[in-house]
Amino acid sequence: MSTLYKQVSPERRAPCSPRLPPPIGPAQAPAPSPGPDPTRAPIANLHPSILFRKNTAFLGAVFVGAFAFEVAYDNGMDKVWDKINKGRQWKDIRHKYVEAEE
Helix, strand or coil: CCCCCCCCCCCCCCCCCCCCCCCCCCCCCCCCCCCCCCCCCHHHHCCHHHHHCCHHHHHHHHHHHHHHHHHHHHHHHHHHHHHHCCCCCHHHHHHHHCCCCC
16 A cells, blocks of 8 residues: 655654744733722723623624614704794694684
């Protein structure tokens, strides 16, 4: 039975992975986190990895944020519109044209 490939001696064989040099100096532990900042809003104290750890969590945060922004913006613009057009809308002049129900 013949072999298709020649056997290469270990001296001529190329290294599969380069050898990494040993680390210089003692290993240092990362500095501890200072903790939540009391001057920031509570939502800002969330660690970013909570939202960015999984794509579904990030996507959910985007959708919830977009929905909350839409509701807040819609309510704010309705109040601005009502203030600018006070006295000219049907809800303001309805009592003049509709008789009281008996």
